[in-house]
Amino acid sequence: MNNREMADKFEAVAQFLEIKGEAIYRVLAYRKAAEALRDLSRDVAVIREEGNLEDIPGVGKAIAAKIEEMIDSGNLGYYEELAAEIPPDLLEMLAVDGVGPKRAAQFWQEAGILSLTELEAAAREGRLRELSGMGVRLEQKILSSIEAYKHRQTDRFLLGQAWDTAQSLEERLSKVEGVEQIELAGSLRRYRETVGDLDIVAGTGAPGLLLDTFSTMPEVERILGKGDTKVSVELYSGLKVQLWAHPREHFGSALQYATGSQAHNVRLREFALRQGLSLSEHGFKTEEGELIECPREEDVYCELGLPWIPPEMREDRGEIEAAQEGALPELIRVEDLLGELHAHSTWSDGKASIAEMASAAKELGMKYLVISDHSQSLGVAGGLTAAELKQQKTEILEVQAEIGSGIELLQGSEVEILAGGGLDFDDEVLGSLDIVIASLHTALQQDRETATQRVLNAIENSFVHIIGHLTGRLIGKRDPADLDLERIFMAAVEHNVILEINAHPDRLDLKDTHARRALDLGCLLAINTDAHHPSHLGFRHFGVGTARRAWARPEQIVNTWSLASLREWLSSRRL
DNA sequence: GCCGTTTTCGGCCCGACTGTTTTCAGTCG
Numbered sequence: 001m002n003n004r005e006m007a008d009k010f011e012a013v014a015q016f017l018e019i020k021g022e023a024i025y026r027v028l029a030y031r032k033a034a035e036a037l038r039d040l041s042r043d044v045a046v047i048r049e050e051g052n053l054e055d056i057p058g059v060g061k062a063i064a065a066k067i068e069e070m071i072d073s074g075n076l077g078y079y080e081e082l083a084a085e086i087p088p089d090l091l092e093m094l095a096v097d098g099v100g101p102k103r104a105a106q107f108w109q110e111a112g113i114l115s116l117t118e119l120e121a122a123a124r125e126g127r128l129r130e131l132s133g134m135g136v137r138l139e140q141k142i143l144s145s146i147e148a149y150k151h152r153q154t155d156r157f158l159l160g161q162a163w164d165t166a167q168s169l170e171e172r173l174s175k176v177e178g179v180e181q182i183e184l185a186g187s188l189r190r191y192r193e194t195v196g197d198l199d200i201v202a203g204t205g206a207p208g209l210l211l212d213t214f215s216t217m218p219e220v221e222r223i224l225g226k227g228d229t230k231v232s233v234e235l236y237s238g239l240k241v242q243l244w245a246h247p248r249e250h251f252g253s254a255l256q257y258a259t260g261s262q263a264h265n266v267r268l269r270e271f272a273l274r275q276g277l278s279l280s281e282h283g284f285k286t287e288e289g290e291l292i293e294c295p296r297e298e299d300v301y302c303e304l305g306l307p308w309i310p311p312e313m314r315e316d317r318g319e320i321e322a323a324q325e326g327a328l329p330e331l332i333r334v335e336d337l338l339g340e341l342h343a344h345s346t347w348s349d350g351k352a353s354i355a356e357m358a359s360a361a362k363e364l365g366m367k368y369l370v371i372s373d374h375s376q377s378l379g380v381a382g383g384l385t386a387a388e389l390k391q392q393k394t395e396i397l398e399v400q401a402e403i404g405s406g407i408e409l410l411q412g413s414e415v416e417i418l419a420g421g422g423l424d425f426d427d428e429v430l431g432s433l434d435i436v437i438a439s440l441h442t443a444l445q446q447d448r449e450t451a452t453q454r455v456l457n458a459i460e461n462s463f464v465h466i467i468g469h470l471t472g473r474l475i476g477k478r479d480p481a482d483l484d485l486e487r488i489f490m491a492a493v494e495h496n497v498i499l500e501i502n503a504h505p506d507r508l509d510l511k512d513t514h515a516r517r518a519l520d521l522g523c524l525l526a527i528n529t530d531a532h533h534p535s536h537l538g539f540r541h542f543g544v545g546t547a548r549r550a551w552a553r554p555e556q557i558v559n560t561w562s563l564a565s566l567r568e569w570l571s572s573r574r575l
Numbered sequence: 576g577c578c579g580t581t582t583t584c585g586g587c588c589c590g591a592c593t594g595t596t597t598t599c600a601g602t603c604g
Contacts, residue, residue: 025587029576060577098593100602133601138594186604199604225603227592232603242604244591257589262604269588274580280589 007037018101041517089115160505178206185258191545197240207245252294257281263316312548339368342528348373360534372412419443430463439468503543515550
C-alpha cells in the first residue's frame, strides 16, 4: 500500500468512528493521520525502515502500529472490523451536502437505509420526513444535494480552471457600492494545485447589497445558503463560491480566517488560546470579553507576536513554529524570475513562432528565453532531428538580431528519455545545445525500478542540465510515474542536475511537497512554463506559487540567476 | 488517539447558517 491508500483507509476509519458516535477527538486523530500521510513528501515505508514513524506529526503508538500493519500485510484489521459492523456503503452518503455522520447513522438505524441509492429512494418516497428532527424541507434539500452529487464530475477543480473565474468575480464585485476592500482567499490564494471552492472576502459598509448583487450574478445557478454576513452559491460550471461581507475593521481577521488552511487556523487558534486570546473571523476576544479588531491581516499575526505568514505556507507544515523562531524563509516571488528555460515553438508542437514567443517573453520583462522544442522520437509532437536543430539555430540567431538587446535567446531541446533508458540524441548533438532538458513522455507505467533507472541514467549523463516535469502526471487525468523520488533527488544533488517545477496548471510537477523535499536535500530547481503559446508564459505565477508552497528561496531557483551566472553554472556541468 | 512554555492526564478552534425546534442539533468551512 502506498501513502495515499493508507491515508484513504484512515479517512474511512475516521468516518466509521464518527457514524458510531465515538469521541470526536479519536475521529480527528485518524483524520489528522490521514492528512499527514497525504502531505508526506516521502514514502512512509522508508520512514518506517528508519524507525521514525512517530516523528510524523499526528502519528503516535497506535497509529504507527496500524501503518506498520498496512505496510506488512497490505491490510488493516481495524478497518475490517468496523466495516463488518457498519455498512461501508453508508460512507458515500457523507459526500452529499447536508448529510453528516449523525444523519447517516439515523438513516441506517431508524430507517434501515444502507446506501446512497436507498437514501435517494427513501427521499423520493417521502420517508425521510417521518424521522425525528427531519421535515419536508430537509428531505427536499437532501434530494437535490444527491442530484447535484450525481452530476458532479469531480469535487475539486484545477487551480488554473478556477483562476480566471475568480479574477472575473473579484473584479466585478470590487465595483459594488460600499465595497472598500476585496480579496480572493481559500486554497486558491494558497496556490493549492486543486481548489474545492472559491472563497472571497470583502470589507464593506453595505454587506446586504454586496451579497444580493453576488447571488444574482448570471453565472450563479443556485444559492446554497445566505445570511447576513455570507452567501454560498454554486455556479453553472459546478464551482462553488463563498463570499463573506465584513465591516472594514474586521477585514484582516476575516481574510485570515477564509484563507485557511483549516489545519493552520486550528493551530493558530490554539496558539492564541495559550496567550489568553480567542481568535475568530471577527478578531480576538480577550478573557475579559473585549474585542481586538484586525483591519489588516498582518494585525492577526502581529497580535500573537508572529511575523505575517505567506498564504502558500499556511498548511500546518511547521510554518507557525518557524514564524515563532524567526526562521520563515524569504520566499521567491514572480518578479524574481529573470528568464524562461522551457518553451516550445512551431518547430515542434508549439502554436507560435520563435519570434512571437521571443517578443512575448520580452514584453513580460524576461532577460532570457530558451527555445526547447521536442526531440526526434516524439513523433506526435513533431520532434526535431539533429539536422532540423541546426536549421532552427539559424532562425534563433535571426530573431535575436531582429529583436535586439534586452532579451537573450538560447537554443535548447526537450529531449526524450527513451523507454529503454537512453536519450534521444547522441552526446555530440546534446553538446551543441545551450541547455538540455530531459523528460519522460512515454512508457510512464513502467515499474518503479525500471522507471527510476531511466531517470537516473539521464541524470548521470553529463550533457543533461534539467529534468523536465519529473513524474509526467496530468493532475486528475494521468497518474504520476512510479518513481523512487528519494534516490532521484539525491542523484540530482550529486550530479548537479536541476529539477523543474513545471508551472503548467495541468502539471505542477514537481508538486509542492516533492519540491520541498528536493530542496531540503539540496537540489536546485527551475520554474518553467513549458509554454506552447505566448499566453502560457503567464503561467509563471502557478509555478512560483508551487515553489512558495515548497518554502523555496529565490537563490534555490536557477532562473532567478543572471544569464551570466547561469551560463557559468551550465558550463561547469560539462567539465 | 495525540500531545506537552499548563501537562504523562486532561485537554483538544470558532462561528454562520439551516431547519427543526421552542432553545438546539447538525453541518460546514
